[in-house]
Amino acid sequence: MSISEWGSLGEVIxxxxxxxxxxxxxxxxxxxxxxxxxxxxGVLAERYMSVYSQTSNFELADVIIRxxxxxxxxxxxxxxxxxxxxxxxxxxxxxxxxxxxxFTRRDEGMVSLFNRHVRWHMDCEGARDWFEKFSAERxxxxxxxxxxxxxxxxxxxxx
Numbered sequence: 001m002s003i004s005e006w007g008s009l010g011e012v013i014x015x016x017x018x019x020x021x022x023x024x025x026x027x028x029x030x031x032x033x034x035x036x037x038x039x040x041x042g043v044l045a046e047r048y049m050s051v052y053s054q055t056s057n058f059e060l061a062d063v064i065i066r067x068x069x070x071x072x073x074x075x076x077x078x079x080x081x082x083x084x085x086x087x088x089x090x091x092x093x094x095x096x097x098x099x100x101x102x103f104t105r106r107d108e109g110m111v112s113l114f115n116r117h118v119r120w121h122m123d124c125e126g127a128r129d130w131f132e133k134f135s136a137e138r139x140x141x142x143x144x145x146x147x148x149x150x151x152x153x154x155x156x157x158x159x
Contacts, residue, residue: 040099047092054085071126071133079130086121086130093117094144118151128152 001009011154055061060081067074074082093114100110122128133149139145 020040031035044092044095044099045100047095051085051088051092054088060085063158066126067130068124068126071129082126083130083134086127089121090140090144093121097144097147114147115151115154118148119154122148122152 015056055064060142063074063078063081067078071079071082089154096110096114096117100108100114122131135145140148
């Protein structure tokens, strides 16, 4: 074999090695993406469970029920407890929006999950009164405030 033939053979071997490396990297990316999806879903589920488990305290559950009916009729201490619960609910639901904007989930599924949860939690006068007061006092980041407001408005048009 001549030197040019050896050079051509070397180029072919290099090209095959490059393709094999790219295939290996694609498999690794796919495996990492799958793991990221599972991890993100687990974190979101944990956020929900953490907030919802608070209602196993029946005193807090009673405050939440009364606050949903009328935030303004609660005592200051009850307003604080109800407000903290609602803030945690909104933050937990924000995880669905974060996932919707990541590569790990399809956008419409996670936005729909966010909207359903927020609509349920905000489908009462007391929760909307709390959100209005909270937004005026300190609020969430603008994009989350906007998403919650949109979910509340779309809920009003359904009822």
